[in-house]
Amino acid sequence: MTLPTPGQSFAWRTVANRPALVCGPLEPFATHLFTTSLWRLGSRSADPDDDGWCDVAQALEIEPARLVRARQVHGSTVMVGVAAGRHGERPEADLVLVREPAAAAAVQVADCVPMLVVDRLTGAVAAVHAGWRGMVARVPQVAVAALARTFGSQPADLLIALGPSIGACCYEVGAEVRGRFAAAGFSDDQLARWFRPHPADVAHNPTWPRVLAQPRRAEHWFFDGWAVVREQIADAGVPDGQVFASGLCTASHPDCFCSYRRDGSPSGRLVGAIRSRTVL
């Protein structure tokens, strides 16, 4: 299998015989990875609560019980993790914050944007699940604010990696989605940037053939969630040069990424997970 070429700050690594993406600028500060469909959790038949999470914990060199994750509900609630225990209650949340290097934060996605954050000064980390509903709720800004409130993180100290997720090459949405952004107060200029009339033409992310084959529909657009997330991160005060995008679309690459839009339910799940290297 040929792995697609990620953005220049990203590299493929083989971890326990499976490919994972890592982001170079984050590596000195945090052990982290974005998994692929070749991991056990990426299988279409995987039970999301099964032992596939052990593979992720192993890759981060951490006990499975110290992999902190929430029950994701497409909201903007923050969970501040202590090693909660793998079989313990998982609260509803879409942002997981952790500071202790003995624990790691993780989210699962299948088209939504997985966002990994590290504070290079304090060592605090966050794993964030940002789908379009989360973007309406300004989840990237919520993440930066939560890190400031909880751990005293300054936006200028944050490094942020955006993992594989569905791109404007493939992600057609209808009036409901655009309307929710408009109702949340985003400007017409922002909507014009984020909702495109045609699929984005990106050489390394071929548009899903089924999307290309169907005629363009009225009141439908191609949603650029990557642009939304980047703008919201910038609005939160994080310098643009500290935000790194893998630039890979989950729907464009059926050999290595899970896509709910492409595969329906059950699709497998991709994981973004991060553990601080900083011992305070």
Ligand SMILES: [Zn+2]
């Ligand atoms: Zn695509």
